[in-house]
Amino acid sequence: MQTDALVIGAGPVGLFQAFQLGLLGLSVQIVDALPQAGGQCIELYADKPILDIPGILECSGRELTERLLAQLAPLAPGWHLGHEVTRLARRDDGRFDAACADGTAFDAGAVFICAGVGAFQPRRLKAPGLEGLEGRHLHYHPATDPAALDCFAGQRVLVIGGDEAALVRAAALAERPGQPPVQLMHRRDVLQADATLLTRIDALRQAGHLVFHAAQLASARQDEAGRLLQVDITLSDGGLRTLDLDTLIVCQGLSPRLGPIADWGLAMDRKLLVADPATFETSAPGIHAAGDIVSYPGKKKLILCGFHEATLAAHAAHERLRPHERGPLLYTSSSTLLQQRLGRHG
Structure with missing residues (x-):
């Protein structure tokens, strides 16, 4: 299936990555090895308190996932849970061919790896x-x-x-x-x-x-x-x-493993993907990364840092995929276009 963006990983950062991409008008498909969204938040601390999300006094991993899913819902991404991307190759036209083990295939303009510490596999x-x-x-x-x-x-x-x-x-x-x-x-x-x-x-x-x-x-x-x-x-x-x-x-229990990502020819530092902190593009143009899987100077493994990384990655990809749409930065508080995309206007 053809899409502007393929997001690998449906943890909190992957969900917010998809939101930022959809907000910019890009079509999104999401793949995750687990059968439900939420990543570590659901599998490791679903009911434990999280106290450092901006503007939220306290929420559990499950509640954070539910809030992110509700925020993302109006943008209607495609979902492929319980699947793992096993093959990723860049084409001559700059787009990417990706495929899962079951044969599900994608033709993507950009790829976003938000796989946390890797794909969780059950023991x-x-x-x-x-x-x-x-x-x-x-x-x-x-x-x-x-x-x-x-x-x-x-x-x-x-x-x-x-x-x-x-x-x-x-x-x-x-x-x-x-x-x-x-x-x-x-x-x-x-x-x-x-x-x-x-x-x-x-x-x-x-x-x-x-x-x-x-x-x-x-x-x-x-x-x-x-x-x-x-x-x-x-x-x-x-x-x-x-x-x-x-x-x-x-x-x-679940064990994270890097899996096929290690075979995609991307620069790595101690099993983490090296990314440009301005665009969060990896060593391969068009492949971005955000969240715990990313390495760059000053990196902190915090959810809020992952949200920042996903935002910059989305804007960088939008500039490359839709150069004719480049213009002033839009804000959800004042942009009719963004409000329409979120079902909040007209």
Whole structure:
């Protein structure tokens, strides 16, 4: 698909990058390896307080993501979540061909890498019998919005993990009307989350909507149609227990990796992309970068710095892609054009 800008990464900086590009009238497609927007804010500190966003006294990672998505919504970017850009090549005409592993392809005028510390990849579960189940009966860090969880309605589910990511998903499923009791398993009888979430989990256990196991997965069995049938778990006392299941949800943590970005021929400094602080263009003209993945003199890994970087990157790309539109800087407080783009005028 043809687009003015391809944004790689849907964390806070990637979302604001897309907003700034859309505000300038550029079409945008967004790709992220995770199944939902928010990046680290959602996966690592969704419910923890963030206190250094200008003008916002306090918000959680989830709230910040929701605010950024609401701000971006009127500009209607294209979304490609749960995908990773594996190939990027510059064409002779200065545009870029990019593609994801599933074959989704882009023809982009400019590329913006807002990949934080890299693409988050889930830590895979290793046990006999899991072969061929991923994406059907084995899911890693599925999105937590109600629509995404609908596919597990009425199923016998085992959630594996002991931190906030696992507990949020287990609680959301266990609270659904008519859902069979959700099984939650962690290798230790210690769960790590804020007090509110732990209280919520305890209440679900007391009500019989959630069953906890201090155990580890030993093996799994499939039926002749390749559907998950049973799993064996090894309890902390060495005993073995068998669970009848339809679905395994695994939240054992995410590991960031640079992945294909390292093969795109861009100048790097200690696994970070070197960028010009005036335009946030990398060593390859037309490829910009913003956020934690960027290196330049004086760089600070703060969200607000990423917003600044994304703004300058967007304006630099706009000048290159639409040179005939160059003019005085417009402000949302006074520009009818910008207000129209945001659905606030006429």
